[in-house]
Amino acid sequence: MTPKNPATCFVAIVGKSNVGKSTLLNNLMGEKIAAVSNKPQTTRTRITGVLTKENVQYVFLDTPGIHRARNRLGEEMNRMAVGALTDVNCTLLVVEPTDRVHPVEASLLERFKKEQRPVVLIINKCDTIKKSAILPIIDMYAKHYDFDALLPISAKTGEGMNMLFEELHSYEVESDWYFPSDMITDQPERVIVAETIREKLLKLLSEEVPHGIYVVIEEMKDIRGHLLDIRAEIFCERESHKHIIIGKDGSMLKQVGIYAREDLEAFFGIKVNLNLWVKVKEKWRDNSALLNRLGLKNED
Ligand SMILES: Nc1nc2c(ncn2[C@@H]2O[C@H](COP(=O)(O)OP(=O)(O)OP(=O)(O)O)[C@@H](O)[C@H]2O)c(=O)[nH]1
Ligand SMILES: [Mg+2]
Known part of the structure; x- marks a missing residue:
């Protein structure tokens, strides 16, 4: 078997506050690198997780939850989140399994439409609802955007993570790696x-x-x-x-x-x-x- 060429995949993880973006990053990495809490606005900066698996180097960008800013810190956090969307191969929009599209998500989707951006919808916290409740949520979101995929997962239990990695394969691009293979984060x-x-x-x-x-x-x-x-x-x-x-x-x-x-x-x-x-x-x-x-x- 010929060895595969090196590939990279830059993935932005965005969404409103408290939906489980950092929990997802930690689960994708198999290591806890981002702070997690049950309070909104936990993440304040962009956190890079680097995962090198076989020939592919994934670069995950966890971002602050987008929210209505009440101070300069909040404004910077929102800017940091949106800034992560430049130059990624794939965007994961993380949402909670509720029956309405939150205004923050609706406005992100408007932006994505203009950019014709490939987006995977991650319906997180599916451990908190009945299996039968998932399909209506998928249908509701599918009406709002032409997502590349809509994946129900639980970043807490790990359910659906294999499916997510399968999906990410399609966004890999052949390229030299940007980081050493043993590096896991850019955070000092x-x-x-x-x-x-x-x-x-x-x-x-x-x-x-x-x-x-x-x-x-x-x-x-x-x-x-x-x-x-x-x-x-x-x-x-x-x-x-x-x-x-x-x-x-x-x-x-x-x-x-x-x-x-x-x-x-x-x-x-x-x-x-x-x-x-x-x-x-x-x-x-x-x-x-x-x-x-x-x-x-x-x-x-
Ligand atoms: N039940 C359940 N809880 C989850 C899951 N994922 C995250 N949580 C919980 O949701 C809360 C928020 O998780 P975070 O990962 O900090 O959320 P975040 O989107 O990064 O939040 P911000 O950084 O504030 O934007 C925490 O209490 C997590 O334990 C999940 O799949 N299931
Ligand atoms: Mg966070």
Whole structure:
């Protein structure tokens, strides 16, 4: 058998907030590289997952959920999502199995029509509905766009993922790979650490507080290859939020640290020592220069 030529496949994962785009990215990768939470606006930047399988290199672009922006950060996130649509071979529009097309999806579909873009509709979270409910949802979406395929899946259980990979074959193009074959993401280690901590804050805190948080890794030292010593600063928007994040006698911060350390030890494969500090930075989500420094500004 002659070896196949190298091929690549760039895939954008887009949709409204909280539909499971990052869960899908993690499942496609077989590794957790993107933060996931039950709160909207979890993903703030474009996250690249690189998966090299036999002769094909897939480059998945997870994006922030498109939403009605209430601050500059939100505007940048929306821009980042739409920016990911340039130069991809395939677009996955991820939706939830509901009985109506959300306005965010309708407006994306209008855009796709103008561009005559090849789009695969991913109806995610199909583990939450009866099998008999899937067909009417497929019919409803099919009336709105001439999708290349409409696939019911569950990014959580993995159901339908084989079908998705089968579908992606048709978008491969013969080309040299863009990334080394052992690379899985373009996110630096410090970003992965910061995002892991932010994910735990999203998990443990209620609605308003975690959305106003960013995390900076001040120091990360590898001590003789068997201990990672990390000092992280958690910035929130108000003094009152700071108290909530720290919790009674430090209990909340301690729990954040326990959960984050667990994930980080699994990711890095060594022991992790985590020092967390909480600070206040008012109105940072409208601070353009800071957003730029934090890598939360769209560069396109
Ligand atoms: N039951 C079920 N839950 C899912 C599935 N996929 C994702 N979820 C849950 O849906 C919530 C949102 O998942 P995310 O992957 O963070 O969603 P997202 O689209 O990346 O969200 P944003 O980054 O905020 O736009 C989390 O609580 C996930 O556990 C699925 O297939 N089934
Ligand atoms: Mg996400």
